[in-house]
Each structure stands twice: as C-alpha cells, then as structure tokens.
Amino acid sequence: MRDSKYHGRKVLTELVNAGASPEILYVNKPHIGTFKLVGIVQNIRAKIAALGGEIHFQSRVTDLQIENGQVRGVTLANGKQIASNHVVLAVGHSARDTFEMLCDRGVYIEAKPFSIGFRIEHPQSLIDRCRFGDHAGHKLLGAADYKLVHHCQNGRSVYSFCMCPGGLVVAAASEPGRVVTNGMSQYSRNERNANSAIVVGITPDDYPGDPLAGIAFQRRLEAQAFELGGGTYDAPGQLVGDFLNHRPSTAFGTVIPSYTPGVRLGDLSHSLPDYAITAIREALPAFDQQIKGFAMDDAVLTGVETRTSSPIRIKRHEDYQSVNTAGLYPAGEGAGYAGGILSAGIDGIKVAEAVALSILRNCDR
Numbered sequence: 001m002r003d004s005k006y007h008g009r010k011v012l013t014e015l016v017n018a019g020a021s022p023e024i025l026y027v028n029k030p031h032i033g034t035f036k037l038v039g040i041v042q043n044i045r046a047k048i049a050a051l052g053g054e055i056h057f058q059s060r061v062t063d064l065q066i067e068n069g070q071v072r073g074v075t076l077a078n079g080k081q082i083a084s085n086h087v088v089l090a091v092g093h094s095a096r097d098t099f100e101m102l103c104d105r106g107v108y109i110e111a112k113p114f115s116i117g118f119r120i121e122h123p124q125s126l127i128d129r130c131r132f133g134d135h136a137g138h139k140l141l142g143a144a145d146y147k148l149v150h151h152c153q154n155g156r157s158v159y160s161f162c163m164c165p166g167g168l169v170v171a172a173a174s175e176p177g178r179v180v181t182n183g184m185s186q187y188s189r190n191e192r193n194a195n196s197a198i199v200v201g202i203t204p205d206d207y208p209g210d211p212l213a214g215i216a217f218q219r220r221l222e223a224q225a226f227e228l229g230g231g232t233y234d235a236p237g238q239l240v241g242d243f244l245n246h247r248p249s250t251a252f253g254t255v256i257p258s259y260t261p262g263v264r265l266g267d268l269s270h271s272l273p274d275y276a277i278t279a280i281r282e283a284l285p286a287f288d289q290q291i292k293g294f295a296m297d298d299a300v301l302t303g304v305e306t307r308t309s310s311p312i313r314i315k316r317h318e319d320y321q322s323v324n325t326a327g328l329y330p331a332g333e334g335a336g337y338a339g340g341i342l343s344a345g346i347d348g349i350k351v352a353e354a355v356a357l358s359i360l361r362n363c364d365r
C-alpha cells in the first residue's frame with residue numbers, strides 16, 4: 001500500500017476536481033469553506049453514482065449480522081437487510097446509537113482520549129494585529145490564525161483546536177436536551193470574530209468504566225450546558241475577565257458572540273470538571289503572552305466543546321478489519337482513526353484499498 005503522503009495528495013486532488021480552490025494543493029493550511037464544501041460533496045456523490053455506486057438516503061444502519069465472528073451484512077431502520085461479507089463502518093464521532101449497538105454485538109471497542117473545553121471569541125482585528133502588525137487587514141494576508149498550547153502545573157495540557165479565522169461558533173448537539181459548540185469559517189473568512197476551541201486533553205482515567213464511559217461523560221457535560229444555557233438551546237457563556245476573576249458575567253462588552261440561537265451569560269466555573277477549569281484559567285494568561293489581548297476582559301467563552309474527536313476506538317488489525325469481527329472495517333473519525341476532513345479522507349482510501357485487496361485474495365483461492 002502507498003504511504004499517507006500519496007493518499008493526502010489524492011484527497012486534496014479529488015477535492016479540487018470536485019470544485020475546491022486549486023490553492024489547497026500548495027498552501028500551508030488548506031481551507032475549503034463550509035458552503036463550498038456542500039457543493040463539493042454533491043459533486044463527489046455524482047461521480048460515485050457515475051462510476052456505478054449507489055447512495056441510499058434515510059437508511060440508518062441499526063444492526064449488524066455477525067456469524068461466528070464474520071460480518072454478513074447490515075440491517076436498516078426500515079427492517080431491510082443488505083448482505084455483504086465486507087462492511088465499512090464510517091459513522092462519525094457522534095454515532096452513539098451505533099457505538100452502543102456495536103458493544104451489544106460484542107465488536108471490540110475501547111475508550112480513547114479526547115478533549116473538553118470552550119469556544120473563545122475575539123475580534124478578528126485583534127488576532128490580525130498581533131500576527132501581522134502594521135500589515136493587518138491587507139487583503140493578500142486575509143484573516144490571521146493561531147495555534148496555541150500550554151502545559152499546566154496540574155499536569156494537563158490546554159490547546160487551541162479548530163481555529164476559525166473570521167468564522168462563527170455553531171451548535172453541534174446531536175441529542176435533545178444537550179448543548180455542544182463547534183466552529184466553522186466560510187471561504188471568505190470575513191465574519192467579525194475569530195474563534196477557536198480552548199480545550200483540555202483528558203484520558204479514560206478521567207472517565208473510568210466500560211468502553212462507552214467517555215460518551216456518558218460527554219452527555220453529562222452537554223446536559224449541564226443545556227441547563228446553564230436556560231434550557232432553550234442557548235449556550236452558556238462568560239466573559240474571559242469574569243471567568244479569570246471568579247465572578248458571573250451579566251453583560252457583553254465589545255465582543256458580541258456569534259453562536260445562534262444565542263449565548264446566556266453566567267458562570268462557567270462548574271460547567272467542566274475542576275481540573276479543566278483550573279487548567280484553562282492558567283492557560284488563558286499564558287496565551288496572552290503570545291497573542292497580546294488573548295485574555296482580554298471582553299473575549300467571550302461559550303460552552304461546552306466535547307466533540308473534539310471520538311471518545312472510542314473500534315480496534316482493528318493492520319489489514320483494517322476489526323480485531324474480533326472479520327469483514328468489518330471501522331473507518332474515519334468515529335472509529336478513532338481520523339481527526340478532520342483530510343485524515344478521514346485518507347483513512348477512507350486506505351480502508352477501500354484494504355477491502356479491494358481482501359476481495360482479490362479471496363478470488364485467488
């Protein structure tokens with residue numbers, strides 16, 4: 001099999017063929033833009049169909065058929081069964097129902113580390129000024145980004161994740177009665193605020209229990225965020241100055257958050273475990289040393305960010321098949337093998353190659 005560099009180039013080339021800007025082939029941090037991505041996915045879908053593939057919408061997989069450790073097919077929510085000795089499972093990191101089904105079916109899963117925290121919003125102009133100095137605002141430079149990390153006294157690491165220049169904080173809950181934040185930028189990156197997740201790395205030691213204990217942990221934080229937000233799907237928020245000085249926020253300052261339906265100001269100090277709050281309180285002033293104004297009083301924290309990556313890994317052998325269920329190919333972010341569009345695409349190609357190889361070998365016999 002070819003190396004990841006080849007696969008990465010292949011993913012980027014396919015994205016360009018489907019409509020992404022060719023600059024993603026050479027810029028340091030390739031950026032597609034959310035609205036553009038929709039059209040690109042439609043074009044990729046059309047290509048799959050033209051090559052003989054089929055897309056079945058409204059077809060939720062609810063069960064797997066497994067006989068003596070060999071997958072035999074899938075069952076859909078409408079009761080229909082699709083037989084196959086090769087099933088690629090690429091359900092994303094929030095497919096909690098599927099993870100539970102896999103556990104019930106005895107497919108080997110283990111808990112894996114992920115991160116929790118908040119979104120932070122600053123004026124994009126502040127980030128531009130710190131990064132570009134006198135050249136801030138020049139159209140050739142566009143909106144500046146950043147990448148920050150701080151190792152805390154309590155042994156935790158806090159880092160910025162999924163930084164969105166000129167972007168929006170968006171709702172990412174997948175279940176009723178829960179609030180989850182995420183972020184995105186359009187291709188133009190021209191919204192007023194810069195946002196990123198400020199998250200603390202956690203491990204299964206923080207949520208001991210069965211392989212799905214990380215999901216129970218996420219759910220607790222997300223339900224608490226829903227309550228703190230007033231039970232209306234507003235997200236709970238706090239100004240950085242108030243967060244650092246242990247007092248609830250009551251009014252926005254110069255930074256108006258972008259999250260819709262809205263942000264309900266209050267006190268975030270109990271929205272995450274104490275070790276995470278302590279770590280973020282230590283990290284924000286440290287980040288301010290690198291980006292002057294990062295810990296500005298008016299910057300807005302919005303909670304909670306709990307889906308930085310999958311809380312589980314569906315273990316697989318080197319041939320990409322599940323360690324205890326032959327023919328099942330766990331793939332992408334939900335299975336614990338990717339963390340973003342590019343790595344999920346690369347993993348998808350590797351898994352497709354592994355399936356093809358397995359079919360070829362079986363034909364030879």
Ligand SMILES: Cc1cc2nc3c(=O)[nH]c(=O)nc-3n(C[C@H](O)[C@H](O)[C@H](O)COP(=O)(O)OP(=O)(O)OC[C@H]3O[C@@H](n4cnc5c(N)ncnc54)[C@H](O)[C@@H]3O)c2cc1C
Nearest residue numbers: 060061090091092095182183332333334339340341342344
């Ligand atoms: C708001 C937001 C912004 C992001 N921004 C970026 C970014 O800027 N850059 C970046 O690299 N990444 C970004 N990501 C992450 C990126 O989208 C994921 O890493 C990537 O999509 C993972 O790909 P995947 O194929 O593994 O899973 P997904 O893209 O999550 O696809 C999983 C699919 O499986 C389907 N599914 C789930 N359960 C079932 C079932 N039981 N039956 C049938 N189908 C099922 C889902 O509906 C979904 O279509 C962002 C994510 C979000 C939510």
